[in-house]
Amino acid sequence: RxxxxxxxxxxxxxxxxxxSSGSGPAELKNDEMCGITGGQAECYFDCAIISSAQGxxxxxxxxxxxxDCFSSNKSANDYCIFLLLNDVIxxxxxxxxxxxxxxxxxxxxxxxxxxGMDVVPHPVYGFDQTVVDKGTCSAETENLxxxxxxxxxxxxxxxxxxxxxxxLIQNSxxxxxxxxxxDFMQGNLPGGRKKRNAESFNSEEAQLxxxxxxxxxxxxxxGSDGIRTKLEFENTKNRYSWICSLRSSGxxxxxxxxxxxxxxxxSPTVIVGAAHCTYLCRDADEGQVSPCCCSSGPDNCAxxxxxxxxxxxxxxxxxxxxxxxxxxxxTKRKDDDDDELxxxxxxxxxxxxxxxxxxxxxxxxxxxxxxxxxxxxxxQSHNLHPACLPxxxxxxxxxxxxxxxxxxxxxxxxxxxxxxxxxxxxDFFKQWHYKMDILEKCEDPTTTAITGGPLTFPSNSSxxxxxxxxxxFSKQSCFSTGxxxxxxxxxxxxxxxxxxxxxxxFVKGCDVFTFGTTNxxxxxxxxxxQTENPSTYTKLSCFLPWIAEQYGMVYEGExxxxxxxxxxxxxxxxxxxxxxxxxxxxxxTGEVECILPYYYKGTLYDGCILFEExxxxxPIFRCPTRNITTKxxxxxxxxxxxxxxxxxxxxSSDPTSPLNPNKTDCSPFSRRAPFSQCKNNCPGVQALGIxxx
Numbered sequence: 001r002x003x004x005x006x007x008x009x010x011x012x013x014x015x016x017x018x019x020s021s022g023s024g025p026a027e028l029k030n031d032e033m034c035g036i037t038g039g040q041a042e043c044y045f046d047c048a049i050i051s052s053a054q055g056x057x058x059x060x061x062x063x064x065x066x067x068d069c070f071s072s073n074k075s076a077n078d079y080c081i082f083l084l085l086n087d088v089i090x091x092x093x094x095x096x097x098x099x100x101x102x103x104x105x106x107x108x109x110x111x112x113x114x115x116g117m118d119v120v121p122h123p124v125y126g127f128d129q130t131v132v133d134k135g136t137c138s139a140e141t142e143n144l145x146x147x148x149x150x151x152x153x154x155x156x157x158x159x160x161x162x163x164x165x166x167x168l169i170q171n172s173x174x175x176x177x178x179x180x181x182x183d184f185m186q187g188n189l190p191g192g193r194k195k196r197n198a199e200s201f202n203s204e205e206a207q208l209x210x211x212x213x214x215x216x217x218x219x220x221x222x223g224s225d226g227i228r229t230k231l232e233f234e235n236t237k238n239r240y241s242w243i244c245s246l247r248s249s250g251x252x253x254x255x256x257x258x259x260x261x262x263x264x265x266x267s268p269t270v271i272v273g274a275a276h277c278t279y280l281c282r283d284a285d286e287g288q289v290s291p292c293c294c295s296s297g298p299d300n301c302a303x304x305x306x307x308x309x310x311x312x313x314x315x316x317x318x319x320x321x322x323x324x325x326x327x328x329x330x331t332k333r334k335d336d337d338d339d340e341l342x343x344x345x346x347x348x349x350x351x352x353x354x355x356x357x358x359x360x361x362x363x364x365x366x367x368x369x370x371x372x373x374x375x376x377x378x379x380q381s382h383n384l385h386p387a388c389l390p391x392x393x394x395x396x397x398x399x400x401x402x403x404x405x406x407x408x409x410x411x412x413x414x415x416x417x418x419x420x421x422x423x424x425x426x427d428f429f430k431q432w433h434y435k436m437d438i439l440e441k442c443e444d445p446t447t448t449a450i451t452g453g454p455l456t457f458p459s460n461s462s463x464x465x466x467x468x469x470x471x472x473f474s475k476q477s478c479f480s481t482g483x484x485x486x487x488x489x490x491x492x493x494x495x496x497x498x499x500x501x502x503x504x505x506f507v508k509g510c511d512v513f514t515f516g517t518t519n520x521x522x523x524x525x526x527x528x529x530q531t532e533n534p535s536t537y538t539k540l541s542c543f544l545p546w547i548a549e550q551y552g553m554v555y556e557g558e559x560x561x562x563x564x565x566x567x568x569x570x571x572x573x574x575x576x577x578x579x580x581x582x583x584x585x586x587x588x589t590g591e592v593e594c595i596l597p598y599y600y601k602g603t604l605y606d607g608c609i610l611f612e613e614x615x616x617x618x619p620i621f622r623c624p625t626r627n628i629t630t631k632x633x634x635x636x637x638x639x640x641x642x643x644x645x646x647x648x649x650x651x652s653s654d655p656t657s658p659l660n661p662n663k664t665d666c667s668p669f670s671r672r673a674p675f676s677q678c679k680n681n682c683p684g685v686q687a688l689g690i691x692x693x
Contacts, residue, residue: 026267028389028548028555035388035497039239042232043069045401045435049160049473051452052106057530058160058474059167061108063089066161078153080144084137084168091136093171098130105171123179131175145169145177151184156230159219159528160474188222188524189668219476221420223523233430237329240403240431240498242387243487244326244343246277246369248288255331255429257485258404259324259369260500261386268551269373270386271324271343273485274505274538275354275365278317283309288321292615298600299612314356319345324371327382331405331482332429339382343371349550351543360506361687363464363566365538368550387487388499390541392557396438397490400470400501402535403433404486406479409515413614417516420525435473436488436535438501442469442567444680445532448581449475449511457578457591459681461508462568466542468502469534478510478529480619488537502537506687508680509533509610509621512582532580533680536687539563577608577682579625586625586676589655594623594682599637607684611675621685622675627658638674646671 047065049058060066063085070082094115097103105112116134121127137145144150154165170178221228242261247253257277263270281294286309292301293308302308324343347370355362376384408428414421442463447454463469470488479486488502510531518524542563548555578591597606608621629650630637640661647659648666659674678685 024554026551026553028263028270028544028551028553030388031263031267031386033385035242035492035499036385037239037496037498038241038383039237040235042235042433042435044161047473049475050108051447051449051475052108054104054106056167057163057450058476059106059108060160060164063109063164063168066164069161077149080141080147080150081153081165083141083144084165084172087137087141088168088172093168094132094135096130096132096171106167109168109171118175120175132172132178133174135172135174137169137173137177142173142177145173146180151181152225152227154181155184155220155222155225155227158229158231158474159476162229184225188225188519188522219527219529221424221523221525223420223525225522228424231427231432233427233432236403236431236433238383239433240387240487240489241327241382241384242498242500243403243431244271244324245328245331245405246273246485247323247325247331249321249323250288253323255405255407255482256322257482258487258504259485260487260503261326261384262389262500262547264379264384264386265373265376268553269371269376270547270551270553271369271371272503272540272543272547273367273369274360274503275350275367276356276360276505277484278348278350278367279314279356280317280321281308281312282315283312285309286312292612297610297612297617298603299610299615299617316350317348319347324369326376327384329431330426330429331407332426341375341382341384343373343375346370346372351546359687360536361462361464363466363538364543365505366503366543366546368547370551387489388492388497389544389557390490390499390501391492392541396440396468397501398438399473399490400436400438401433401489401491401498402436402470402472402479402486402504403431403489404483404504405429405431407482410615413616416614418525418527420517420523421527434477436470437473438488438490439469439471439534442467442534442536444508444568445511445534445580447532448587449530449532450581450583450587453587455580455591457575457679459575459679460569460572461680461685462570462572463536463566465566466539466563467505467536468539469536470502471532471534475530475532478513478531478619479504479507479535481617488535500540502539505536505538507531507533507535507619508685508687509677510619511580511677513618513620515616515618530582572681573683575681577623578679579623579676580679582677583673585672589625591679592625594678595625595627595636596623596683597635598624599632599635601639602632602637604635605684608678608682609684610688619688621678621682623678623682623684624674625676626672626674628674629658629660629662646673 048061050061052059066085070078072082092111092113093109095112096105115132117130118133119128119130122129166181219229244259245255246257246259248256259271259273281289281291283289289308289312292299293312294314302312326341327339348367350367351364353364444459444461446458484504486504487500489498490501491498512530514528518526541560544555577594581587597604608623611618624636628636647661648663649657650660651657652666652670
């Protein structure tokens with residue numbers, strides 16, 4: 001005990017000498033232990049991905065990057081995948097070009113070789129189709145691919161890997177192998193796979209089946225088959241120790257946002273986060289209340305005085321409202337978790353140019369947190385290290401890693417809309433990481449997330465100065481509640497130390513976000529996320545002098561000239577409000593204009609909105625693109641939005657027919673989503689600062 005007290009005394013003395021030395025203020029610089037990482041990267045982080053219309057979405061282009069993801073041990077269940085990759089890498093894919101010159105293959109794999117082909121009737125619709133008889137897959141590979149355990153391994157992969165493997169099977173193996181997987185996917189459609197006669201087989205459905213012979217991939221649960229998409233969450237454990245959780249106070253604390261350690265004792269403790277995370281909803285009498293009490297969207301609940309009090313409003317957070325918790329891997333706190341360190345907040349300083357009324361789109365979305373850092377005196381025993389500061393370099397990095405936590409959906413939402421996820425609810429609390437493509441400049445999408453095809457009417461909305469933008473390389477994530485403040489990190493040339501390039505400020509919504517039960521009889525559900533919209537981060541290098549000043553420190557780095565450069569057109573909102581195609585059907589109908597105004601749950605809107613169900617806000621701005629049979633004063637009126645299935649049209653033979661929410665007897669392929677994703681220049685679309693709580 002005496003030794004412990006002496007070590008603590010010496011630590012405090014060193015801290016005091018550094019902070020109040022007569023040699024001048026301390027310098028904000030890299031800690032000797034900065035950026036040290038544990039855990040492990042994902043095996044696919046060295047992969048390159050493209051979006052392909054003919055490939056039904058995202059595909060891995062450099063197949064050799066997957067070789068270390070699957071076992072070469074013949075007794076392993078995923079050995080079949082190892083063989084499949086080896087066959088295609090060494091022998092190529094089949095040339096599937098038909099008599100009209102059309103090749104349904106993705107066209108990105110080489111070599112393309114002549115295979116033995118056959119003509120067989122389609123097993124459901126009866127028309128003749130040309131299929132692979134003898135491809136580049138070996139007999140051993142095909143036999144293993146027809147094994148149920150192999151199918152399980154493939155269907156448990158993330159969407160972009162699963163899609164890649166299924167495309168390789170379709171373009172390289174005997175058609176019976178391909179049909180084995182097609183049968184599984186189509187058998188798990190809502191309502192199952194049904195044989196229908198030629199009269200019920202409309203031309204649009206024929207197009208979908210002729211060119212896309214399976215469903216687009218989704219993060220999924222196939223309950224009756226005991227299959228679900230699996231992530232190796234353990235890989236992030238102790239990997240990014242500088243990422244901490246800004247946690248609400250009270251008897252049931254919740255994760256709000258991420259904050260980041262830049263410096264630790266014996267130097268001053270420097271913690272940075274997003275300024276918009278430091279505002280909350282408060283009533284004068286009730287104190288802190290639910291965020292929905294201050295919302296301006298459909299989730300507004302201010303009328304519930306029992307929940308919100310009489311006069312809720314936005315207020316600045318102080319040290320009594322939240323705590324910072326470091327050293328954790330999942331935000332579902334356990335009393336016996338010795339790795340967690342709770343830091344009391346002494347002061348929150350927001351950048352003076354941050355405009356909380358305008359929100360993150362105004363820029364300068366950064367704040368620092370001064371804490372009681374006594375618990376950090378023994379930081380080494382908790383494996384806590386600060387991140388490195390961004391490197392001063394001539395060229396901007398092109399690749400990075402995003403890591404953090406999302407706030408789990410409320411259990412009420414899970415139980416009512418996606419009960420299949422209840423068994424795995426704890427996974428929502430675990431930290432995860434994403435490989436990111438860092439953009440040369442912040443700009444709106446010019447292509448669709450579904451196919452990668454060019455947009456005809458791309459928007460050009462504005463982004464503030466002092467930001468950097470990035471996209472998930474797979475285009476299959478959509479940052480949501482709780483992700484704000486998460487770091488965009490870059491590894492040094494030796495792939496060892498991490499520095500922070502930026503902290504997440506906002507997104508302008510996502511392209512695709514469906515979450516719920518898809519087939520209750522088979523206990524199937526999906527969480528499908530896709531976006532081409534960039535995630536916008538506050539560029540840390542632009543604010544290091546300001547950060548240092550708040551702690552009485554100095555920063556000796558050079559000024560970055562890009563910090564004063566905004567991008568986009570602030571007047572782009574004068575253009576017509578159109579949608580970005582977010583499903584296969586909309587690829588045919590195009591970038592149609594939104595139908596405004598409209599009623600949603602009895603309220604009249606003249607712009608795009610975020611939907612809410614049972615306390616869960618979907619991170620995508622939507623507007624109606626189809627008329628509906630239910631009206632108020634001649635204006636379309638929507639009540640319930642089936643985000644997974646869609647509505648039946650009044651007349652299935654008429655592509656412009658209004659949708660009828662009371663009609664339920666149409667096929668899954670005839671159903672249409674009444675709303676779609678708005679472009680960024682539409683009214684109502686805003687910089688969405690995504691905080692929890």
